[in-house]
Amino acid sequence: MPKAFFYVLIFAAICNLFWSGQSLGDDVEAWMKASKLAGEGTFESKYPSATAYRNPLSNLREESEKKHLVGDRLFDKKFSDDLNRPDYGLGPTYNHLSCIGCHAKDGRGALPIVPTTNPWTRLGTGAQIFLRISLKEDLKETPSAENNWGSPIPVPGFGLQLFHLGSFKLRADNPGSGLAEVWMKYDFSKFTYPDGTQVELRKPIFQIRSPYDETTPGSSRILAKDVQTSPRMTPPMIGLGLIEAIPKEDILNLAKRDLSAWGIHGKPNWVIDRQKELQKDPVPLSLGRFGLKANTPSVFHQSLGALNGDMGVTNFAFPKESIEGTELFEAFKQNWKPGIEASDEISQALVFYSQTLAVPSRRNVEDLQVLEGAKLFQTVGCTNCHHPSYKTGSHSISELSGQRIYPYSDFLLHDMGEGLADGRSDFRASGRDWKTRALWGIGLTKVINPRAGFLHDGRARTLEEAILWHGGESKLSRELFTKLSKSQRDSLISFLKSL
Amino acid sequence: MxxxxxxxxxxxxxxxxxxxxxxxxxxxxxxxxxxxxxxxxxxxxxxxxxxxxxxxxxxxxxxxxxxxxxxxxxxxxxxxxxxxxxxxxxxxxxxxxxxxxxxxxxxxxxxxxxxxxxxxxxxxxxxxxxxxxxxxxxxxxxxxxxxxxxxxxxxxxxxxxxxxxxxxxxxxxxxxxxxxxxxxxxxxxxxxxxxxxSRPGPNNPFYPTTQAVLSEYVKGIIGILDEVANGKIAGPMGSTIGSADPSLVESPFSWNSVADFSNNVRSALYVYSGDYRATPGPGIIDVVRDTDPELAKNTERALRRIIFEMSRIGGDVEIPFREAIVQPEPRKKIEHIIQLLNELSATFTNKILPIVEG
Structure with a gap:
């Protein structure tokens, strides 16, 4: 982009800000005042509480609601690694014992407690974050069966996810540990606004210790230079079925917009679709919609992959133990019972539950500060990526079909800059790319979990910190945000808190 | 004088x-x-x-x-x-x-x-x-x-x-x-x-009003009544005696399962009445009483009745819950308790929550 044009754009945007700060005018768009973020399925409560994310879609029919409630129980269920129990299935490596353990009250997770002196702190049984791992590779411009459709390359002996917990008998050298221990501490920095206001930022950094294959210090495969790691904080569970029901073309059309003046060029991720694989589709790819790099295509794939991955519970979609083929697993096999651990009924109920959680309605939509914030949200360019609204298409769960929804995301990948980069590619997502996060319900994050963190690794304690971490394609928007007056910044945050 | x-x-x-x-x-x-x-x-x-x-x-x-x-x-x-x-x-x-x-x-x-x-x-x-x-x-x-x-x-x-x-x-x-x-x-x-x-207000990060906290309290009650009825009790019970699974019952070794359930309901009672051990209320009941004194009284009675019914699952004999769910007579009593819990949960959802939220 020519530099002169860049400055003209900033000037125009700033003029617009001053104007918008003076009057709300008549150009209030429908999304700015929309209260029912999930159409007829929106959960409406006068006073949203800690259970605000734990409700079925309001428009579910009786039979559907019964199915949802069955899934609800299973979502809370703690699986066991005791061979003699009927709820056997946990492990032998895992990150948590239950879905709800990470998705606390179906909301965002929180980073572990690190003492104020900031020492390295070990991730334990209550951790709501884990590391994805893979070998360094170049992005595959032409996915094919030969390059496994561009999917990440597993770390030999470790796979694609670092499980920090394990069954007691898994590792004689380190009982209770999984593939390795994961330790964490913070890097702190400060951001200073043009008006002199300072904000402390923190970023979790991770260390892998005591990997199971380490014979001499540093000898483990997981510690080799070609291994990429990326932290993943638990995302909220709301509205997933509705995202699934957005017509593919609507998302792809957003990728065709010319936003070059803003430096924005969202791209779709095309990822392996487990349902297509099961149907023996020769090209088992679909548009990625879920996961922080849009690396899974459906709630089915995401939920059952997590059941298998995060807890080690095999199911009909993912029937292999997550560490199968490793030396660690071979040595453990005598303590393990073969077979599918989650019945088809359990698996389907969990998927249905995940598809049918409601999004809470907005609060304070008529508040003038909130409305001003909505306009600023648009003016500084947030809506370029946080695309407000869609109408859902047809879905096998009819209650998800034909709904006007407001997720505030284009579901596309964007380069988010070095500050957020994890350096790990995932299908067509580069090490700097992240999928635009949906913002619906975000204003209730802290009501649900007071310690919850925003962004992919939970680093941001506040929405303001999350905005300040935006870089790359969102750099211009962030700069415009930082040039706002304190009161305007507060208005924009008020709008986000109303979602 | x-x-x-x-x-x-x-x-x-x-x-x-x-x-x-x-x-x-x-x-x-x-x-x-x-x-x-x-x-x-x-x-x-x-x-x-x-x-x-x-x-x-x-x-x-x-x-x-x-x-x-x-x-x-x-x-x-x-x-x-x-x-x-x-x-x-x-x-x-x-x-x-x-x-x-x-x-x-x-x-x-x-x-x-x-x-x-x-x-x-x-x-x-x-x-x-x-x-x-x-x-x-x-x-x-x-x-x-x-x-x-x-x-x-x-x-x-x-x-x-x-x-x-x-x-x-x-x-x-x-x-x-x-x-x-x-x-x-x-x-x-x-x-x-x-x-x-305890200090709701516009600057409170979680609770903007007093009604928001009262709503949280009542939703907490609804949550535990539902969990006891449809999770902790109904899960091991199964839909028939043949599908009952005693291994799912919590606190089986100490025979404390029924005490656990009773204490869960007592937890709801504490918040509802505001009475905790020797310390008297006020509680949610006082908000309800202003609008509907009968409802206020009946709800407290219903909570106490469930606790009493739980103590009578085995009749005059103390039997652990994991054994009760595979015996016909105790199962009938347990099914009744589930029904009472669900009815009470519906009362809190449909009648009491709207009152406290104003």
């Missing part, structure tokens, strides 16, 4: 209409915080009784330690109508109360030649920590035919009991501290969660 003056003052005090703000404050400080303080204190008592048992493993000390476990279990179960705030956000629940425990691995731990100290236990899976691990070690299988006695305790079991109950002291202490003193260790300037929940 002096007596009349005091009586008049008391009448005056009694006629003081309690405000919603006072109710919010009372429940936060005199019910929730007091429950968590009791939990931490009883966890310390449990650990102390285990240390006594460890140094002198007599049958008398065994029985005392078993009773200390039951006493400690009580405030934990009576906390389940208020699962918002630190218990969830600090991720403490898995270390305190993971069910099921892994008995195979527990035996392997005991058979190992490792030192079973606090750090060792801390790094084990959550299903080898907390209440149910202590329960199993203290009570054994707890079947009618086999009740564990002190002479069966091994030195390894005592070592493990010491460490895992010490961990329970640590976790319950963190929970009480988070409510009373600092809600988030990452943010030392934050007060205890009690100050956050």
């Amino acid at each position: 002096k007596f009349l003056w005091i009586a008049a003052l008391l009448v005056g005090l009694n006629s003081h209409a309690v405000t919603p703000e006072e109710i919010v404050d009372h429940i936060a400080r005199k019910v929730i915080v007091q429950d968590y303080v009791d939990l931490a204190s009883r966890a310390a008592d449990l650990h102390a009784s285990i240390l006594t048992l460890k140094s002198s493993p007599t049958q008398e000390n065994m029985l005392k330690a078993q009773q200390a476990w039951r006493d400690c279990r009580q405030p934990w179960e009576t906390s389940e109508a208020f699962l918002y705030g630190p218990v969830s956000s600090l991720g403490l629940d898995p270390s305190i109360d993971t069910w099921p425990l892994n008995k195979i691995d527990l035996q392997a731990v005991l058979a190992s030649n490792r030192t079973l100290d606090l750090d060792f236990v801390r790094n084990l899976g959550a299903n080898l920590q907390g209440f149910h691990t202590v329960e199993y070690l203290l009570f054994g299988e707890g079947t009618s035919a086999q009740k564990k006695v002190a002479s069966e305790l091994t030195s390894k079991e005592l070592e493990y009991l010491d460490s895992t109950s010490a961990l329970l002291v640590e976790k319950t202490g963190q929970l009480a501290h988070a409510w009373t003193t600092n809600a988030d260790p990452d943010n030392p300037s934050l007060p205890g969660f009690v100050e956050i929940i």
Whole structure:
């Protein structure tokens, strides 16, 4: 982009800000005042509480609601690694014992407690974050069966996810540990606004210790230079079925917009679709919609992959133990019972539950500060990526079909800059790319979990910190945000808190 | 004369209409915080009784330690109508109360030649920590035919009991501290969660109004009534006697399952009435009474009735819940209790919540 044009754009945007700060005018768009973020399925409560994310879609029919409630129980269920129990299935490596353990009250997770002196702190049984791992590779411009459709390359002996917990008998050298221990501490920095206001930022950094294959210090495969790691904080569970029901073309059309003046060029991720694989589709790819790099295509794939991955519970979609083929697993096999651990009924109920959680309605939509914030949200360019609204298409769960929804995301990948980069590619997502996060319900994050963190690794304690971490394609928007007056910044945050 | 003056003052005090703000404050400080303080204190008592048992493993000390476990279990179960705030956000629940425990691995731990100290236990899976691990070690299988006695305790079991109950002291202490003193260790300037929940207002990050807190309290009640009816009880019950699964019943070794359920309902009663042990209300009942005195009274009765019905599952005979669910007569009583719980949950959802939210 020519530099002169860049400055003209900033000037125009700033003029617009001053104007918008003076009057709300008549150009209030429908999304700015929309209260029912999930159409007829929106959960409406006068006073949203800690259970605000734990409700079925309001428009579910009786039979559907019964199915949802069955899934609800299973979502809370703690699986066991005791061979003699009927709820056997946990492990032998895992990150948590239950879905709800990470998705606390179906909301965002929180980073572990690190003492104020900031020492390295070990991730334990209550951790709501884990590391994805893979070998360094170049992005595959032409996915094919030969390059496994561009999917990440597993770390030999470790796979694609670092499980920090394990069954007691898994590792004689380190009982209770999984593939390795994961330790964490913070890097702190400060951001200073043009008006002199300072904000402390923190970023979790991770260390892998005591990997199971380490014979001499540093000898483990997981510690080799070609291994990429990326932290993943638990995302909220709301509205997933509705995202699934957005017509593919609507998302792809957003990728065709010319936003070059803003430096924005969202791209779709095309990822392996487990349902297509099961149907023996020769090209088992679909548009990625879920996961922080849009690396899974459906709630089915995401939920059952997590059941298998995060807890080690095999199911009909993912029937292999997550560490199968490793030396660690071979040595453990005598303590393990073969077979599918989650019945088809359990698996389907969990998927249905995940598809049918409601999004809470907005609060304070008529508040003038909130409305001003909505306009600023648009003016500084947030809506370029946080695309407000869609109408859902047809879905096998009819209650998800034909709904006007407001997720505030284009579901596309964007380069988010070095500050957020994890350096790990995932299908067509580069090490700097992240999928635009949906913002619906975000204003209730802290009501649900007071310690919850925003962004992919939970680093941001506040929405303001999350905005300040935006870089790359969102750099211009962030700069415009930082040039706002304190009161305007507060208005924009008020709008986000109303979602 | 002096007596009349005091009586008049008391009448005056009694006629003081309690405000919603006072109710919010009372429940936060005199019910929730007091429950968590009791939990931490009883966890310390449990650990102390285990240390006594460890140094002198007599049958008398065994029985005392078993009773200390039951006493400690009580405030934990009576906390389940208020699962918002630190218990969830600090991720403490898995270390305190993971069910099921892994008995195979527990035996392997005991058979190992490792030192079973606090750090060792801390790094084990959550299903080898907390209440149910202590329960199993203290009570054994707890079947009618086999009740564990002190002479069966091994030195390894005592070592493990010491460490895992010490961990329970640590976790319950963190929970009480988070409510009373600092809600988030990452943010030392934050007060205890009690100050956050009891002082709603536009600048409160979580609760903008008093009604929002009252709503939270009532939703907590609804949550536990639903969980007891459709999770803790209906799960192991199955839809038929043939599909009942006793292995899913919590607290089976101590025969404490029904006490757990009763204490869960008591938890709802504490918040509803505002009465906690010897400390009287006000509670949610006082908000309801202003609008619908009959509803207020009947709801309290319904809570008490469920607690009573739970005590009568075995009739005049004490039978553990895991045995009750596979016997026809007790099953009928349990099915009735589920129905009562669901009806009451619907009352809170459809009648009481709209009243407190105004």
